[in-house]
Amino acid sequence: MAHKTDIEIARAACKKPIRDIGASLGIPEAHLVPYGHDKAKVSADFIRSLGDRPNGKLILVTAVNPTPAGEGKTTTTVGLGDGLNRIGKRAAICIREASLGPCFGMKGGAAGGGFAQVVPMEEMNLHFTGDFHAITAAHNLLAAMIDNHIYWGNALEIDQRRVVWRRVMDMNDRALRDMVTSLGGVANGFPRQTGFDITVASEVMAILCLARDLDDLQRRLGDIIVGYTRDRAPVFCRDIKADGAMTVLLKEAMQPNLVQTLEHTPAFVHGGPFANIAHGCNSVVATTTALKLADYVVTEAGFGADLGAEKFMNIKCRKAGLAPAVVVIVATVRAMKMNGGVAKADLGAEDVAAVTAGCANLGRHIENMSGFGVPVVVAINHFATDTDAEIAALQAYVAHQDSTAILCRHWEKGGAGAEELARRVAEIADAGAADFTPLYPDDMPLFEKIETIAKRIYRADGVQAAPAIRDQLRAWEQAGHGNLPVCMAKTQYSFSTDPALRGAPTGFTVPLREVRLSAGAGFVVAICGEIMTMPGLPRMPAAETIGLNDLGQIEGLF
């Protein structure tokens, strides 16, 4: 029998009305703001009323370094949530929203896969509940107000060469990366070189995902640095008086979205910051709300554990007062083989030695996560080509690391395929063995924080940085930003900054090319490599084949 595609499975889903999903979490209908019959937002008033409730257990799903073989982090997050519900636990999942722009480039964008998916898939990959559009509007309102301020006399004395606030669009459009605006004469302002980033790269996105509530949101928006004067004094969003109107634009977007998995597990899908120049996790509001409403909350972080989980711990958990009870690291036999040196074309052939060699990558992630004081379980996301000997080799390696690797078949079987994982995760969470500690204290100097991550997580020999970068970090410390965490931007494909170095490389240094201050989001971005904040479309964009079929269904999006 031919396998069904993700979209066929998603279309065949028997979704429950979203008010039933809300009711299963105890959300009264008046506080569930519907967007269609299968999506809703949870009202801010209701969230405020939850303050005194105890929190459920937080479970982080992360992964080895991504390879072209695919790991299935979201699929495992969904499968584990479904598995927990199947064994009688009250579980919810929290994941990020998808960005619209990339859907028109390469195919893709589904939330999970196989029988471990979140629905409605199409809407989640298109406008969903409009959150990203609201972020785009808020970001660009600030941009318009900056140029308008300069146009009408520039009372704040902003140096037009030092405006750092660009514009955003949720589109892959390379033509907008670099431009000169305000051409055409006096009525259009002062010509200025600037550009657009994709919306998920907006600091407003990172802020929305880290803010506790609307007051905190507005305070953080006000803290955004939009540019500098000629003597390099920062000019804030608050000085431009845009923070109030931006908050109004984000009022609905701040409310977390509720949808469901194919097995009706409640799924909070909210926010989606980049995992390089931002922290790559769903919103704090979604996670804290889910923790009040469910006993177990399964969430994920972007990229591999060296980037995504590190930021989840050091930025999101630290700032939101969260503490994970268990970390699940997703690995696949295929990914281990690629980390062990096998080419993608050769993945079909059994190669136990390569699996074992590649496990060095997994082993380092296990060690790193344990270093945060949180127990680790490995989930082996099963592929049909995996052999028993390969699986046994992976499990033996993990056992040797004092952890457990559990074979999961949620892609094929849904929650039933993740029951064993769910039982083990619940057991560990219930035992309360976790003692979460961030990697570095708030008061460590910024450069030392970067070094600490590079040495302790990446296992680099050190960090190389030009004197100007070190001076910049010291200047920010003097300006009162020294207590911020750092947000590392580097390749996701390697522990090092060289994407070709798989496995567990050593003997490298991390070149720190640039640092940026996201004063509103509350972190310093450390850029170690080429980071693209506005993608382009490929030669044959997926958009060319996207359309409605005769039944009015969307084709070509997946």
Place this chain on the structure above:
Amino acid sequence: MAHKTDIEIARAACKKPIRDIGASLGIPEAHLVPYGHDKAKVSADFIRSLGDRPNGKLILVTAVNPTPAGEGKTTTTVGLGDGLNRIGKRAAICIREASLGPCFGMKGGAAGGGFAQVVPMEEMNLHFTGDFHAITAAHNLLAAMIDNHIYWGNALEIDQRRVVWRRVMDMNDRALRDMVTSLGGVANGFPRQTGFDITVASEVMAILCLARDLDDLQRRLGDIIVGYTRDRAPVFCRDIKADGAMTVLLKEAMQPNLVQTLEHTPAFVHGGPFANIAHGCNSVVATTTALKLADYVVTEAGFGADLGAEKFMNIKCRKAGLAPAVVVIVATVRAMKMNGGVAKADLGAEDVAAVTAGCANLGRHIENMSGFGVPVVVAINHFATDTDAEIAALQAYVAHQDSTAILCRHWEKGGAGAEELARRVAEIADAGAADFTPLYPDDMPLFEKIETIAKRIYRADGVQAAPAIRDQLRAWEQAGHGNLPVCMAKTQYSFSTDPALRGAPTGFTVPLREVRLSAGAGFVVAICGEIMTMPGLPRMPAAETIGLNDLGQIEGLF
């Protein structure tokens, strides 16, 4: 007792759940797609099922040329709808959606005013149901695909100097009017001068508002001309293969939005094209749906009757097969006085002679509307400063034109203040006296169509146009576009192209500066004056004082 402000009245509104409003129109709950508890879309499937039902009566509300005194066209549309329901008729209203950008410039944007308003006011002025964001995304996807096509080899041989498709944003941002994009080297494409318009100026907006259904939408999107080759052959959106993906992005946006007036009259609020370079009416889908569900549908057109109603008749009604049963022209004593030469500061003093003199403006609109074969009623939107003698003068003038002017107090009293107007309008509609005929036939040459409007509606002596413009029109006729209607873009403040010429000017000609082909929307734009398609923000933008108050309510937006 102090008068309540519009926002105070709107906030105090006792809204019915939107499903009750839908039920009052016979829309089953499964076909009402909720956006919150007070907004919904009517499903495309349900609309398709309505095909065989008889149509209700269509009532157009238009106005004299706008003056700074304010006329209250939307307020009257709402009041008349409420009035019809009060006298036992089954009525609905259809109006346009508000644009987000201008809300951050000048204050304003309410839908109606006083006790004749549509709610929820805040959401309608912000993201509403996301239609404009969808239009922005669809428009900009096409722009990205054009530049991407050129980047990857330009197989269609588009002349980069002749790309006519700009980008859009729903923001007042003068810096984006004129720019050079694709700077920064090979990876970013070929530098090109272009710019952004505000979203309501997008041809996609006009298309969405004129398309009958999703098939028609996609066909029209495909017909958009995006640029020309070096030998001036048009390149269509269909050639870029963007029409399918754009349709997918607009799938939800094509479904009309349902909200309610303060008195629970169903209100379809859908689409909002510019009333100069586009036709300025709410969507055809909203109007045709409302006509299937209500016995009387009150709708409005942008600006005064010379622009808005003319296009409503010659573009929207002609193309959608609609025929209005009655035209209501809104006039105020204050507007008549300004048309009679009184300055705004002097409007407080009684001036019967000025009222009578200014009525020349109203008289010409009555004549024009009657020329379409549709009976006319004048609604006097009452202001507290109007004196009995002034009102009597206005009514006497209208009686002399074989029409009736009815004093309305819906702003103060809601539907109760518009009962007399409602009774008269229903009486005329029920009598079936209308015999609608557009002003010109489809097969009239394009330049003659422009001349016909200028002479018969504006009462100009003629149209001045450079030979190149006449050649362009003839070229479009040869290319098969000669049967399109024309969309006049001129000042709304005068019958002429000089905004200072109030009243009923004669002895002028209309200078035709530029023509544009909106092949997807299906009209030729005739530009007679300076038309701004990307507004700027004022020195003190309203955004500076917009924010949430301590109760979490939006302040400063109105």
